[in-house]
Amino acid sequence: MSDVTQQPIRFLLSDMDGTLLLPDHSLSQRTIEAVGALREAGVLFSLATGRPPKAMLQQIQALGVDLPTAAFNGGTIVNPDGSLLVAHYLPATAALTALALFTDQPDIEVWVFSGGDWLLKDPYGPMVPREQHGLGYPPVAVESFEPCLAHIDKIVAASNNTELLIELEARLLAKVEGQAQVSRSQPVYLDVTAMQANKGAALATLAEFLGVSLEHTAAMGDGGNDPAMFHRAGLSIAMGQAEEAVKCQADLVTGANTEDGAAQAIERYILSSV
Known part of the structure; x- marks a missing residue:
């Protein structure tokens, strides 16, 4: 202070x-x-x-x-x-970098927000009920995020493994410096958005x-x-x-x-x- x-x-x-x-x-x-x-x-x-x-x-x-x-x-x-x-939309190159880093990480659920929808591949992830309660509407299950790459508002890595999110935050910042903002909006959410x-x-x-x-x-x-x-x-x-x-x-x-x-x-x- x-x-x-x-x-x-x-x-x-x-x-x-x-x-x-x-x-x-x-x-x-x-x-x-x-x-x-x-x-x-x-x-x-x-x-x-x-x-x-x-x-x-x-x-x-x-x-x-x-x-x-x-x-x-x-x-x-x-x-x-x-x-x-x-x-402001997340550049496709930064989106692909984030998705590649988050995919297949243990304890990580990957969510994409685009066109007013909350998109994910696994609607039964343990973090989903919490987010649905907070947002007030359900997710949309998709097989691929590729169709929305040009209009992504935000990517979220969600996990109760906060130490892993801290590690991923540092790793992703080094990869998308100058292209995207990376920050934990809450201890269990790592947000990736456009630089602006x-x-x-x-x-x-x-x-x-x-x-x-x-x-x-x-x-x-x-x-x-x-x-x-x-x-x-x-x-x-x-x-x-x-x-x-x-x-x-x-x-x-x-x-x-x-x-x-x-x-x-x-x-x-x-x-x-x-």
Whole structure:
């Protein structure tokens, strides 16, 4: 953490899973009320997540979000009416490199997100029920990912073997440097997206769209894909349960998501600056 000089915050961009959402993917009433208080105070609010756009709809409605939102770690920015503001696809060469590395690895399930669908080869993998519960819709089983290579939003290596994911993250970064973003959005998910698909770029794009200078923005998150926006925001807040490598890159650390840490941060650090 660094020393913080508090600036009035006009726009807060927040991660979803592990930040706003409880472990069962629900929103607490305190979090809903805290986001409502932001709106009443005139502070703009939106979401940045590794999720696909249609897996954000329930939370967008519950929180009353009426601004563009960033999906796929910023690879896709969607207007409130569902139209695309920004879309960045993973280069086919980087996609093939990632798929080749992940295929046949022990304990690894490979998922591809393309054209609004969640594609996989094994619909009975042990990680599938968790993801289906979180997304709110089922996967589509395919024999090959080749037909969608030109329009891949995200590739995910999913596993409860977190040490293996850390190893694969380092190996893949060396292979696709300058071609793709590679980060663990959660300890059990390793995401591969387009180079331009990162939450820092999404924050800058949304801030410019909204007419807010970056020094008057705040970012809040818990995963390895969140420091990209921490480094661009005027104020950055990490969740209490985040890994130390994430927390040390934030200005402030709030409570865990199981303790309404997002609401705590909004009340203590954002609303107090208005």
